[in-house]
Amino acid sequence: MKSCPFEHLLVSYVQNELSADNRLRLRNHILNCDHCRNLLADFTSVDRLLQNFERKPIPKKLYRTYKKQLATLYEPESLWKNAVNVVRRLLTLLSSRAPALRVARSLAVLLIGILVGRYFFFPSQTPEIISEPRTTLTKDDIQFISDYVVKSELLLLTIANSTNDEPSEDDIFLNKDIAQSLLYKTAQVQRKAHALDDQIIITFLTHLELVLLEISNREDEEIRSSFQEIRNMVNEANMVQKSRRLQRRLEKTLSENV
Amino acid sequence: MSRLTRESDHKLVQSAKSGSSAAFGKLVKKYQQKVLYLAFDLIHDYEDAKDIAQEAFIKSFEKLHQFEERAQFSTWLYRITVNLAMDQHRRRKRRPHDSLEDNIREIERQKTSEQAEEGRRSERELQTSAQRDEIEKALQNLSENQRIATVLKYFHQKSSKEIAEVLGCSESTARIHLFRAVKNMRKHLKGIQESL
Numbered sequence A: 001m002k003s004c005p006f007e008h009l010l011v012s013y014v015q016n017e018l019s020a021d022n023r024l025r026l027r028n029h030i031l032n033c034d035h036c037r038n039l040l041a042d043f044t045s046v047d048r049l050l051q052n053f054e055r056k057p058i059p060k061k062l063y064r065t066y067k068k069q070l071a072t073l074y075e076p077e078s079l080w081k082n083a084v085n086v087v088r089r090l091l092t093l094l095s096s097r098a099p100a101l102r103v104a105r106s107l108a109v110l111l112i113g114i115l116v117g118r119y120f121f122f123p124s125q126t127p128e129i130i131s132e133p134r135t136t137l138t139k140d141d142i143q144f145i146s147d148y149v150v151k152s153e154l155l156l157l158t159i160a161n162s163t164n165d166e167p168s169e170d171d172i173f174l175n176k177d178i179a180q181s182l183l184y185k186t187a188q189v190q191r192k193a194h195a196l197d198d199q200i201i202i203t204f205l206t207h208l209e210l211v212l213l214e215i216s217n218r219e220d221e222e223i224r225s226s227f228q229e230i231r232n233m234v235n236e237a238n239m240v241q242k243s244r245r246l247q248r249r250l251e252k253t254l255s256e257n258v
Numbered sequence B: 001m002s003r004l005t006r007e008s009d010h011k012l013v014q015s016a017k018s019g020s021s022a023a024f025g026k027l028v029k030k031y032q033q034k035v036l037y038l039a040f041d042l043i044h045d046y047e048d049a050k051d052i053a054q055e056a057f058i059k060s061f062e063k064l065h066q067f068e069e070r071a072q073f074s075t076w077l078y079r080i081t082v083n084l085a086m087d088q089h090r091r092r093k094r095r096p097h098d099s100l101e102d103n104i105r106e107i108e109r110q111k112t113s114e115q116a117e118e119g120r121r122s123e124r125e126l127q128t129s130a131q132r133d134e135i136e137k138a139l140q141n142l143s144e145n146q147r148i149a150t151v152l153k154y155f156h157q158k159s160s161k162e163i164a165e166v167l168g169c170s171e172s173t174a175r176i177h178l179f180r181a182v183k184n185m186r187k188h189l190k191g192i193q194e195s196l
């Protein structure tokens, strides 16, 4: 089939990267050009396939070795060699619940609380919105966001409800698995949320990403020792309630769309 | 990317430049997963991807003082990663035995080792796994720049402007790469779309 001088704009059109003017102009052209109309249909479906593409997660063992090797870049070598022993000693100290250590721990938690508070109460620092003009989301897109939020509640609940200072082995693996799988989808969900232009979702996702990063970037031993920080973060930002409220909003949006 | 992230990256880069290894550590932790995935997306081999990602961080560590922050730190880091991955890809192409077929065989091999995991997945997810293989094959057929542009756009949510910065080309050239990529992939993927 022959080509059309405007066809190279179609991908940008599908991806919402044209200015409002050009978008309108191209739309008028498409109405009168069979060639572009056919291409547009194809491009839209390729775009959708690629957007929903999920790659295989990286093997855990390889990822762990990778992170350990990278750590030697920013951790002094002598420290690194002793790190395992230090962590082990710290853990025994922690479990012995020595009073002095508990005070130090509370102080650290307090400090982190202040930092987290400052982060969460910073006004008007909203993520940048790239897509303009906005796409209308399909039912599938909203379902995708909704599934993500439901899964996030599971994670947030296990964190918020745990009463121990240290999570059990099972909790760690469960949390880490969920966090990693959620983190992997975060960018995709964020993009869709921007298209929805819903500030509540966008803010929630920003906070959630922070929690996910905390959990999934840590070694198992580290999660154990910093679990309280993570829990404070979740509780102070009321994330479980927010996740539930969001789910209701999304359900409503879905039922309105039907 | 949020303004908050960008600002904190800027601060971390500044501290790292003035010698704080903790600040550099934070940058590493923040991007280690993304960089590893990017390397894997480009060369489809876990071990090689791991080496490239590590090399990228080492390089960024060594060259940090030259980084003038005209682009974001993440874009700069991605550019380093992409260049290393492409060098490796070209080297591999020159070795006769490491062909595309080897890559596909490698993917097949990993698939069998993951069968236990697959068993737990739902039907819908298994369907996407067949789709995934097709998309991966279609990606392998693209030219270098087209593949980089597609990977950055769809798997790393980069804008055309950022893609242009990574590739060192103009924004409109980046868009042309994406256009050609989608146009080429459409032929390859037409079959699976119809079967869905």
Ligand SMILES: [Zn+2]
Binding pocket: A004, A005, A006, A007, A029, A033, A035, A036, A037
């Ligand atoms: Zn036309």
